[in-house]
Amino acid sequence: xxxxxxxxxxxxxxxxxxxxxxxxxxxxxxxxxxxxxxxxxxxxxxxxxxxxxxxxxxxxxxxxxxxxxxxxxxxxxxxxxxxxxxxxxxxxxxxxxxxxxxxxxxxxxxxxxxxxxxxxxxxxxxxxxxxxxxxxxxxxxxxxxxxxxxxxxxxxxxxxxxxxxxxxxxxxxxxxxxxxxxxxxxxxxxxxxxxxxxxxxxxxxxxxxxxxxxxxxxxxxxxxxxxxxxxxxxxxxxxxxxxxxxxxxxxxxxxxxxxxxxxxx
Amino acid sequence: xxxxxxxxxxxxxxxxxxxxxxxxxxxxxxxxxxxxxxxxxxxxxxxxxxxxxxxxxxxxxxxxxxxxxxxxxxxxxxxxxxxxxxxxxxxxxxxxxxxxxxxxxxxxxxxxxxxxxxxxxxxxxxxxxxxxxxxxxxxxxxxxxxxxxxxxxxxxxxxxxxxxxxxxxxxxxxxxxxxxxxxxxxxxxxxxxxxxxxxxxxxxxxxxxxxxxxxxxxxxxxxxxxxxxxxxxxxxxxxxxxxxxxxxxxxxxxxxxxxxxxxxx
Amino acid sequence: xxxxxxxxxxxxxxxxxxxxxxxxxxxxxxxxxxxxxxxxxxxxxxxxxxxxxxxxxxxxxxxxxxxxxxxxxxxxxxxxxxxxxxxxxxxxxxxxxxxxxxxxxxxxxxxxxxxxxxxxxxxxxxxxxxxxxxxxxxxxxxxxxxxxxxxxxxxxxxxxxxxxxxxxxxxxxxxxxxxxxxxxxxxxxxxxxxxxxxxxxxxxxxxxxxxxxxxxxxxxxxxxxxxxxxxxxxxxxxxxxxxxxxxxxxxxxxxxxxxxxxxxx
Numbered sequence: 001x002x003x004x005x006x007x008x009x010x011x012x013x014x015x016x017x018x019x020x021x022x023x024x025x026x027x028x029x030x031x032x033x034x035x036x037x038x039x040x041x042x043x044x045x046x047x048x049x050x051x052x053x054x055x056x057x058x059x060x061x062x063x064x065x066x067x068x069x070x071x072x073x074x075x076x077x078x079x080x081x082x083x084x085x086x087x088x089x090x091x092x093x094x095x096x097x098x099x100x101x102x103x104x105x106x107x108x109x110x111x112x113x114x115x116x117x118x119x120x121x122x123x124x125x126x127x128x129x130x131x132x133x134x135x136x137x138x139x140x141x142x143x144x145x146x147x148x149x150x151x152x153x154x155x156x157x158x159x160x161x162x163x164x165x166x167x168x169x170x171x172x173x174x175x176x177x178x179x180x181x182x183x184x185x186x187x188x189x190x191x192x193x194x195x196x197x198x199x200x201x202x203x204x205x206x207x208x209x210x211x212x213x214x215x216x217x218x219x220x221x222x223x224x225x226x227x228x229x230x231x232x233x234x235x236x237x238x239x240x241x242x243x244x245x246x247x248x249x250x251x252x253x254x255x256x257x258x259x260x261x262x263x264x265x
Numbered sequence: 266x267x268x269x270x271x272x273x274x275x276x277x278x279x280x281x282x283x284x285x286x287x288x289x290x291x292x293x294x295x296x297x298x299x300x301x302x303x304x305x306x307x308x309x310x311x312x313x314x315x316x317x318x319x320x321x322x323x324x325x326x327x328x329x330x331x332x333x334x335x336x337x338x339x340x341x342x343x344x345x346x347x348x349x350x351x352x353x354x355x356x357x358x359x360x361x362x363x364x365x366x367x368x369x370x371x372x373x374x375x376x377x378x379x380x381x382x383x384x385x386x387x388x389x390x391x392x393x394x395x396x397x398x399x400x401x402x403x404x405x406x407x408x409x410x411x412x413x414x415x416x417x418x419x420x421x422x423x424x425x426x427x428x429x430x431x432x433x434x435x436x437x438x439x440x441x442x443x444x445x446x447x448x449x450x451x452x453x454x455x456x457x458x459x460x461x462x463x464x465x466x467x468x469x470x471x472x473x474x475x476x477x478x479x480x481x482x483x484x485x486x487x488x489x490x491x492x493x494x495x496x497x498x499x500x501x502x503x504x505x506x507x508x509x510x511x512x513x514x515x516x517x518x519x520x521x522x523x524x525x526x527x528x529x530x
Numbered sequence: 531x532x533x534x535x536x537x538x539x540x541x542x543x544x545x546x547x548x549x550x551x552x553x554x555x556x557x558x559x560x561x562x563x564x565x566x567x568x569x570x571x572x573x574x575x576x577x578x579x580x581x582x583x584x585x586x587x588x589x590x591x592x593x594x595x596x597x598x599x600x601x602x603x604x605x606x607x608x609x610x611x612x613x614x615x616x617x618x619x620x621x622x623x624x625x626x627x628x629x630x631x632x633x634x635x636x637x638x639x640x641x642x643x644x645x646x647x648x649x650x651x652x653x654x655x656x657x658x659x660x661x662x663x664x665x666x667x668x669x670x671x672x673x674x675x676x677x678x679x680x681x682x683x684x685x686x687x688x689x690x691x692x693x694x695x696x697x698x699x700x701x702x703x704x705x706x707x708x709x710x711x712x713x714x715x716x717x718x719x720x721x722x723x724x725x726x727x728x729x730x731x732x733x734x735x736x737x738x739x740x741x742x743x744x745x746x747x748x749x750x751x752x753x754x755x756x757x758x759x760x761x762x763x764x765x766x767x768x769x770x771x772x773x774x775x776x777x778x779x780x781x782x783x784x785x786x787x788x789x790x791x792x793x794x795x
Binding site: 239 | 563573774
């Protein structure tokens with residue numbers, strides 16, 4: 001699979017997929033820039049009156065509930081329903097899952113539209129599974145990531161989605177397949193919206209790559225690598241954000257291959 | 266006209282016009298920063314309850330439909346109507362014209378309030394003209410820019426606006442006058458919202474310059490020059506955005522004169 | 531007090547308070563990044579359906595009216611009322627106070643919920659006092675800052691809040707206590723949202739520091755120092771924003787002590 005990943009990066013650059021984003025106010029600028037940097041074309045639109053048409057002209061959809069409200073929730077559900085109907089891939093970013101019942105209810109409705117991919121951190125993935133899957137895990141888990149993997153497996157079984165748990169190691173789960181991306185940098189947690197940017201990149205990769213498990217792994221590898229290389233040049237979170245966008249744009253096959261830390265099972 | 270352009274840059278710096286922006290979520294931060302960098306004072310306000318007062322205290326208005334919805338469309342129309350009533354100049358950025366009927370309908374209503382300036386890329390200007398002008402072009406056009414110029418002429422005839430088609434060459438059309446700004450850099454297309462920032466700068470220049478054709482040309486020249494000079498320092502789109510804001514702020518008359526590539530007809 | 535300020539910076543880093551922000555679209559990304567850089571954890575949420583829960587899980591609240599509308603005003607009032615009820619500290623940023631009656635009315639309602647801190651520039655603080663306090667100043671004031679201090683005293687008397695007037699010198703007023711932070715740089719006025727970022731930092735400091743007057747002074751000192759040190763590295767407003775976030779993150783006790791220009795009365 002390692003060899004395919006770089007090809008998927010090239011596929012995004014070559015095909016420049018149109019990615020429809022319904023995302024949060026905090027990160028819109030950054031995720032649009034991340035998509036442009038990797039060669040995709042972002043569209044941001046949330047008006048009920050145009051959602052169906054926008055989903056129709058785009059190759060994929062990104063739904064991120066970060067700063068949701070009643071109007072935006074309707075827009076998100078309208079879009080994910082339309083995407084499912086048109087068989088267009090879409091990814092959900094369950095920001096703050098578990099924090100409020102409004103978020104939990106919204107996420108349950110979004111899950112029911114059967115997203116192609118779900119990407120969250122460990123606590124979000126666990127909150128999502130607890131709320132939405134019946135499976136009780138028979139095995140005691142001591143490590144948080146183990147518990148999150150159990151939650152990811154439950155979510156995959158219930159909804160059929162590829163599930164990505166991002167963190168120090170990004171873990172991608174689909175059926176019996178697992179990939180572990182060990183790139184990245186601790187400084188990335190000090191920049192807002194890098195998880196949201198990863199989700200946006202997933203939106204670009206699932207638009208052009210048929211194997212969605214590989215698509216998600218490629219997106220997380222690119223994000224992790226760009227963040228890791230950018231961190232080496234950064235004096236803090238401000239310069240990290242800048243170098244990250246530069247690196248998403250100018251990363252080479254040599255850099256990608258030399259630094260990728262991937263385990264596939 | 267070349268000599269006047271730099272004077273217009275100085276006019277903006279000296280008079281620091283208050284520019285009212287009703288723009289999209291993705292670019293608000295960048296366009297506010299672009300306005301501050303050239304010496305203008307941005308205000309962002311969209312509440313129906315305060316639009317009239319805000320238009321009243323500002324010297325110009327920028328309307329950008331990028332992330333429109335029903336509430337914001339009402340705000341935009343209220344503002345452009347008020348600006349027209351108070352004879353304050355305003356510019357419209359028809360982001361995504363032609364993509365959805367909601368955008369097309371909104372733009373038709375905005376055009377009816379007779380904007381001072383319209384700035385879009387070639388495809389937006391063509392979509393706008395197709396939707397809103399009756400003129401049929403009798404001349405076959407092979408190059409896209411030629412076709413866009415025809416559309417710009419039609420829009421000018423119908424609505425009286427100065428029309429700017431931005432692209433590799435920025436073309437400004439008003440009656441028989443044409444200006445062509447050949448500055449800029451391909452990397453600028455990899456940063457979100459630079460077109461929107463150009464529109465914001467137009468808002469600043471039409472606030473202080475009487476000749477609106479010159480005002481638009483000066484704004485596009487400044488944006489193109491700053492982007493071109495910034496690109497030379499940039500390693501990618503992240504650093505381009507940063508250097509661009511720096512250059513909008515610190516560009517000198519010498520740099521402006523030495524690098525300007527302008528043709529006026 | 532000087533010695534305490536650095537300890538408060540360390541307190542924020544160590545306790546990483548959860549800060550709930552209801553702020554404006556223009557600055558959301560920057561204020562979230564400023565909070566992360568100093569070690570706090572930002573949450574941005576405005577849906578009526580989840581405000582009460584969000585206030586409940588956070589340690590403090592930031593309300594900034596920059597791009598207010600009817601929905602957001604309700605959210606702000608719901609949040610500040612809940613924060614007051616739960617005795618959680620909250621800070622109000624009265625962006626554009628005095629510009630429109632909608633802003634003035636909204637601010638009067640917010641003041642009635644008795645904010646812990648109010649931070650604005652001199653003209654905003656004066657507009658706020660004029661609208662909401664009965665006291666007439668018997669002393670003629672010639673300097674604007676003197677007048678603003680009178681306004682701050684009136685606001686403190688009426689509402690019990692610590693009041694911060696930001697400007698070339700940041701002035702913090704509470705009862706008979708005054709602090710004057712003389713750090714910063716003129717270039718900071720050319721970056722949008724640095725006042726809003728200062729308010730966000732106040733949100734982080736009042737979450738962990740019991741003495742709210744010291745908390746506000748510490749936040750303003752950190753912001754002013756980071757901005758001043760960042761300005762020395764900056765070629766313009768674009769690089770200033772980047773270096774500022776880096777410096778908020780990596781400022782050392784040595785830098786803090788060596789450059790702090792504080793007068794306490």
